[in-house]
Amino acid sequence: MSFTVAIDGPAAAGKGTISKAVAARFGFAHLDTGLLYRAVGAKVLAGAAPVAAARALSPVDLERDALRTPAVAQAASEIAVNAEVRAALVAFQHEFACREGGAVLDGRDIGTVICPQADVKLFVTASPETRARRRFDEMVNKGMDVAYDSVLADVRERDARDQSRAASPLVAAEDAILLDTSDLTIEAAVAQAIAAVDAVYPDAG
Ligand code: CDP
Numbered sequence: 001m002s003f004t005v006a007i008d009g010p011a012a013a014g015k016g017t018i019s020k021a022v023a024a025r026f027g028f029a030h031l032d033t034g035l036l037y038r039a040v041g042a043k044v045l046a047g048a049a050p051v052a053a054a055r056a057l058s059p060v061d062l063e064r065d066a067l068r069t070p071a072v073a074q075a076a077s078e079i080a081v082n083a084e085v086r087a088a089l090v091a092f093q094h095e096f097a098c099r100e101g102g103a104v105l106d107g108r109d110i111g112t113v114i115c116p117q118a119d120v121k122l123f124v125t126a127s128p129e130t131r132a133r134r135r136f137d138e139m140v141n142k143g144m145d146v147a148y149d150s151v152l153a154d155v156r157e158r159d160a161r162d163q164s165r166a167a168s169p170l171v172a173a174e175d176a177i178l179l180d181t182s183d184l185t186i187e188a189a190v191a192q193a194i195a196a197v198d199a200v201y202p203d204a205g
């Protein structure tokens with residue numbers, strides 16, 4: 001059977017960590033849809049045309065460490081306003097969502113546009129400062145040379161663009177469960193997400 005968990009929210013809210021933990025707990029597959037947009041953004045930075053790059057995207061394009069840079073994140077949010085780019089990425093996300101055995105997808109428009117019928121919808125958020133601090137720590141741990149202020153500026157700029165675009169803007173689905181992680185440890189946030197899935201997943205044990 002298929003079972004879909006949609007996890008949306010702004011930049012660096014903890015969607016990735018929560019999604020991976022939910023997927024591991026229930027044996028679901030996980031798709032970080034931000035990687036699709038980052039992969040297209042990286043191709044555009046290398047000179048490709050956005051729509052052509054989105055149509056030609058293949059799974060190996062998602063496996064590059066270089067997708068996790070601030071420059072690629074910005075490029076991703078710039079191409080993500082393009083409705084034709086978004087349309088080119090829909091089929092892959094639908095197929096993933098409907099796979100046998102369950103799937104967790106995280107992104108910006110999963111519960112609203114990609115999987116409005118998802119079995120569980122979570123909207124994960126936190127204050128911009130908290131999110132920037134977490135992203136900054138993550139980057140420093142990876143050995144990247146970044147300043148907190150520029151990470152905060154990047155988070156704010158992408159949030160504003162993601163929320164204001166006409167095509168699939170970042171907004172919580174009406175039936176999403178809101179998970180504000182500002183004052184939660186990651187363990188507590190994960191526990192709440194797992195409890196939300198547990199409440200409706202038929203095979204939970
Ligand atoms: O990891 P982080 O939350 O910083 O970003 P991401 O999830 O990798 O997404 C990068 C950018 O892709 C976002 O700022 C969005 O503009 C775009 N995106 C989108 O429009 N729709 C999605 N479903 C996922 C990402």
